[in-house]
Amino acid sequence: MKKINRREFIQLSALASGGLLVIGVAPSEGGEQKIVNLSANGGQSLNQFISIGADNHVILYNHRPEMGQGTFESMPMILAEELEVDINNVEIRPSEANESLYGSQMVVGSRSVQSEFMILRKMGAAARTMLVAAAAQKWSVPETECAAKAGMVVHESGMQVTYGELVEVASKMKAPENPKLKDPKSFTIIGRSTRRQDIPVKTNGKAIFGIDVKVPGMKYACIEHCPVWLGKIGSYDKNAALKVSGVTHVEVTQRTVWGRKVDAVAVLGDNYWSAMQGKKALNIQWDANGLDGISSATIMSQFREEAKKPGEILHSVGDAESVFQKGGTLVEASYELPYQAHVPMEPMNVVVNMTENAAEFWGSTQHPNGVRTFLSTKYGIPRENVRINYTFMGGGFGRRSMTDVVEEAADLSLKVNAPVKLIWPREEDQTQGPFRNCSLNVCRAVLNGDGSIEALEHKIVTQEINNQTGDNNKAGRQIMGGVTTEYQIPNMTVRGVLQKLHIPISYWRAVYHSTNPFAHESFIDELSVKAGKDPLEFRMSMMQNHERYNRLLNETMRITNWKSGKKPGTGRGVALVERSGAHFVMVVEVQKKEGMIRPVKVTTVIDVGTCVNPDTVKAQVEGSVIMGLGAVYAGLTVNNGRITEQNFDRYPILKFNQCPEIETHILESTGAPDGAGEAGLPTIAPAFANAIFDLTGRRIRRLPMTQEDLKA
Amino acid sequence: MASIQVRINGEMRAMEVDPQMPLLWAIRDFAGLTGTKFGCGIGQCGACTVHLDGVAVKSCTLPVSVVQGKSITTIEGLSADHSHPLQQAWIEEQVPQCGYCQSGQIMTAAALLKKNPHPSDKEVSNAMSGVYCRCGTYPRIRKAITKAITLSKS
Ligand code: FES
Ligand code: FES
Numbered sequence: 108m109k110k111i112n113r114r115e116f117i118q119l120s121a122l123a124s125g126g127l128l129v130i131g132v133a134p135s136e137g138g139e140q141k142i143v144n145l146s147a148n149g150g151q152s153l154n155q156f157i158s159i160g161a162d163n164h165v166i167l168y169n170h171r172p173e174m175g176q177g178t179f180e181s182m183p184m185i186l187a188e189e190l191e192v193d194i195n196n197v198e199i200r201p202s203e204a205n206e207s208l209y210g211s212q213m214v215v216g217s218r219s220v221q222s223e224f225m226i227l228r229k230m231g232a233a234a235r236t237m238l239v240a241a242a243a244q245k246w247s248v249p250e251t252e253c254a255a256k257a258g259m260v261v262h263e264s265g266m267q268v269t270y271g272e273l274v275e276v277a278s279k280m281k282a283p284e285n286p287k288l289k290d291p292k293s294f295t296i297i298g299r300s301t302r303r304q305d306i307p308v309k310t311n312g313k314a315i316f317g318i319d320v321k322v323p324g325m326k327y328a329c330i331e332h333c334p335v336w337l338g339k340i341g342s343y344d345k346n347a348a349l350k351v352s353g354v355t356h357v358e359v360t361q362r363t364v365w366g367r368k369v370d371a372v373a374v375l376g377d378n379y380w381s382a383m384q385g386k387k388a389l390n391i392q393w394d395a396n397g398l399d400g401i402s403s404a405t406i407m408s409q410f411r412e413e414a415k416k417p418g419e420i421l422h423s424v425g426d427a428e429s430v431f432q433k434g435g436t437l438v439e440a441s442y443e444l445p446y447q448a449h450v451p452m453e454p455m456n457v458v459v460n461m462t463e464n465a466a467e468f469w470g471s472t473q474h475p476n477g478v479r480t481f482l483s484t485k486y487g488i489p490r491e492n493v494r495i496n497y498t499f500m501g502g503g504f505g506r507r508s509m510t511d512v513v514e515e516a517a518d519l520s521l522k523v524n525a526p527v528k529l530i531w532p533r534e535e536d537q538t539q540g541p542f543r544n545c546s547l548n549v550c551r552a553v554l555n556g557d558g559s560i561e562a563l564e565h566k567i568v569t570q571e572i573n574n575q576t577g578d579n580n581k582a583g584r585q586i587m588g589g590v591t592t593e594y595q596i597p598n599m600t601v602r603g604v605l606q607k608l609h610i611p612i613s614y615w616r617a618v619y620h621s622t623n624p625f626a627h628e629s630f631i632d633e634l635s636v637k638a639g640k641d642p643l644e645f646r647m648s649m650m651q652n653h654e655r656y657n658r659l660l661n662e663t664m665r666i667t668n669w670k671s672g673k674k675p676g677t678g679r680g681v682a683l684v685e686r687s688g689a690h691f692v693m694v695v696e697v698q699k700k701e702g703m704i705r706p707v708k709v710t711t712v713i714d715v716g717t718c719v720n721p722d723t724v725k726a727q728v729e730g731s732v733i734m735g736l737g738a739v740y741a742g743l744t745v746n747n748g749r750i751t752e753q754n755f756d757r758y759p760i761l762k763f764n765q766c767p768e769i770e771t772h773i774l775e776s777t778g779a780p781d782g783a784g785e786a787g788l789p790t791i792a793p794a795f796a797n798a799i800f801d802l803t804g805r806r807i808r809r810l811p812m813t814q815e816d817l818k819a
Numbered sequence: 820m821a822s823i824q825v826r827i828n829g830e831m832r833a834m835e836v837d838p839q840m841p842l843l844w845a846i847r848d849f850a851g852l853t854g855t856k857f858g859c860g861i862g863q864c865g866a867c868t869v870h871l872d873g874v875a876v877k878s879c880t881l882p883v884s885v886v887q888g889k890s891i892t893t894i895e896g897l898s899a900d901h902s903h904p905l906q907q908a909w910i911e912e913q914v915p916q917c918g919y920c921q922s923g924q925i926m927t928a929a930a931l932l933k934k935n936p937h938p939s940d941k942e943v944s945n946a947m948s949g950v951y952c953r954c955g956t957y958p959r960i961r962k963a964i965t966k967a968i969t970l971s972k973s
Contacts, residue, residue, distance in 0.1 A: 175917030309918030312854020312894035319853035380844040501919030733955025755863035766957040
């Protein structure tokens with residue numbers, strides 16, 4: 108595949124009747140951002156980000172799939188800001204999936220706004236500059252006397268002309284190489300909450316998700332995998348399944364997860380209910396393949412044993428080891444976290460149609476380019492013959508960045524010679540993984556006489572997403588995500604002891620930031636208690652030189668009235684984290700309610716750099732707090748090699764009546780935008796646990812919390 | 820196979836289906852209305868909520884034979900032009916994230932307000948706790964329900 112390093116502006120002039128100005132970027136292999144006029148190519152087959160018609164109809168294209176994170180609106184907002192159009196008066200459309208035109212369209216790690224910010228601004232500015240030049244030409248006045256405003260160019264004299272009237276002339280112009288960007292101080296869209304254009308269709312049933320796609324001749328497939336991971340198919344009753352009315356096929360299929368092949372049996376039919384009934388009738392007997400001896404308890408005892416190993420040093424400042432050898436006030440604690448499932452509300456599903464030398468995909472994906480690469484590589488289909496139609500996603504959280512379900516559906520489509528819509532029942536989704544890793548975190552520290560930390564060691568015993576098979580048994584830096592290294596601690600070491608298990612893990616919202624901070628920020632809290640210091644001030648004392656954290660901690664202190672003390676009957680806990688550049692400080696307030704300890708209020712103070720859409724950022728914080736709190740209350744258990752919690756009855760996600768009040772404060776910043784979609788998740792567990800300690804003196808070091816832990 | 824007659828969003832439909840088929844799949848795969856969603860299939864998450872003679876029901880566990888001759892409303896039929904106070908409030912409060920659970924949320928809230936136009940916070944909590952949202956839109960749902968109550972007064 109052609110590697111895309113830099114992108115050039117390309118002005119695409121498709122001169123349909125009356126004129127049309129189309130602006131986009133195109134990939135280039137090296138070279139500067141050179142402006143190329145491609146009007147001769149018509150523009151239709153090229154990428155488009157901005158399209159302005161002679162009728163003033165402005166279309167802004169969002170090239171990043173929408174899964175709830177809000178890029179549907181935030182990407183076009185950036186274009187609109189520089190283009191000087193009213194975001195509420197433009198049409199937003201999803202772009203096609205084509206990496207050779209749009210570069211990466213993968214939505215992971217809260218990166219979309221972060222990585223696309225500048226290029227989108229430049230495109231908007233290029234179009235604006237051209238329109239202004241066209242107006243100046245029309246009026247024979249200097250460009251400096253003209254300004255763009257709300258879809259029009261206005262002259263000092265008061266003359267004005269709409270963009271639509273200028274596109275014919277502008278579309279013949281050369282796009283500027285380095286258009287002048289607006290001064291962020293004059294932003295009128297970026298930094299303001301706008302109404303998301305994807306929301307109305309999400310209130311009336313019109314939004315189309317992958318699971319809603321219907322194509323002619325399509326078969327519906329239901330599937331069963333061995334409940335014991337990497338088990339084999341034993342026997343099944345194919346005829347019984349075929350007897351179910353509406354069932355047409357029973358087929359074996361396979362998916363690949365991190366290089367390992369996983370077998371499954373699928374039942375296909377004319378509607379999904381028939382396929383589900385057929386699956387039941389199969390009565391599959393699985394062969395556990397000798398892998399049913401493993402359980403959560405055996406995994407944790409293995410991890411504890413392994414924690415005795417020194418592991419790899421992943422981060423080191425000073426010489427912690429020699430401080431530990433010298434002795435002093437030693438504090439030690441270990442923390443445990445379980446596997447978690449992604450559980451997007453839309454169960455995993457795809458529609459795939461494989462035909463002679465071509466493939467077409469419809470559905471919810473975080474990685475449209477990955478789907479194309481997969482289908483093209485595995486089946487030897489030219490990339491241009493793979494058509495990707497991405498839809499709204501009913502949540503992703505990392506799970507939809509993989510192609511394993513696509514593989515099963517493609518295989519089935521080839522076998523039955525028809526388009527196949529494969530829907531995983533919730534039980535498969537929850538028990539088959541890949542999961543969020545489970546983790547054992549062992550921390551120790553030596554305190555000085557004045558209560559400051561002299562040395563700290565954090566050892567992480569877990570699996571590594573990027574290294575699940577093969578012979579390399581050394582832990583990599585990936586696993587230390589979310590360990591705060593910014594504290595000014597003179598001697599600090601982070602170690603990793605890599606674990607290899609046959610249970611697959613994958614990216615889950617915030618990835619290792621969803622596990623390590625529970626340990627790290629709980630441990631910092633334990634140290635503050637041991638040192639006899641206020642936990643917030645203790646953190647401040649170690650962040651004096653860190654401008655962003657220092658400001659956040661001060662603001663948190665002010666906003667939460669920290670110094671005036673807690674209200675009677677409440678406990679307060681604090682935690683902080685940096686994720687995808689975003690810095691968060693969170694305070695959780697707990698109370699005893701109906702015999703249980705409940706979080707009642709979550710206050711988050713955040714610095715996300717330039718914030719494109721504050722309301723979307725707030726929604727993301729609310730969402731990550733709620734997902735994180737769900738993971739405080741529930742986790743997956745392995746028993747006899749299989750996951751016990753098969754559906755929502757055993758693995759409840761957070762419910763409406765468990766939701767605390769959530770208040771988010773975004774600090775003003777002119778810095779480059781950070782990724783804000785995940786950072787609310789890592790802090791909720793430690794801040795909550797720290798608040799419980801504050802209220803009860805009970806330190807909780809294992810997730811999920813039990814009823815016992817939460818008893819008032 | 821049986822022929823089941825159901826009124827869906829005011830329109831009488833006859834469907835040739837297995838009488839045991841849950842209403843959810845009849846609505847989605849046979850009536851072609853995809854606003855009603857599949858989440859768990861065991862009556863836990865509420866993504867599949869529709870109104871059966873005005874009452875909120877989870878359609879994934881309700882055999883279609885049970886609704887023979889009855890009247891069903893799905894999200895598509897909640898209001899003619901999507902102007903139900905809840906739909907307006909949902910937009911004003913910018914509730915949906917991924918949006919997948921939202922049909923179930925709105926239909927559940929609509930049935931609640933129909934029965935009880937001025938529910939207490941507790942009554943809202945009780946009614947809404949049967950509908951899951953993985954994206955975590957609960958705080959906004961609460962605000963939107965409060966807003967809808969005011970909207971329908973005016
Ligand atoms: S799909 Fe019906 S309650 Fe979950
Ligand atoms: S909005 Fe995504 S599940 Fe509720």
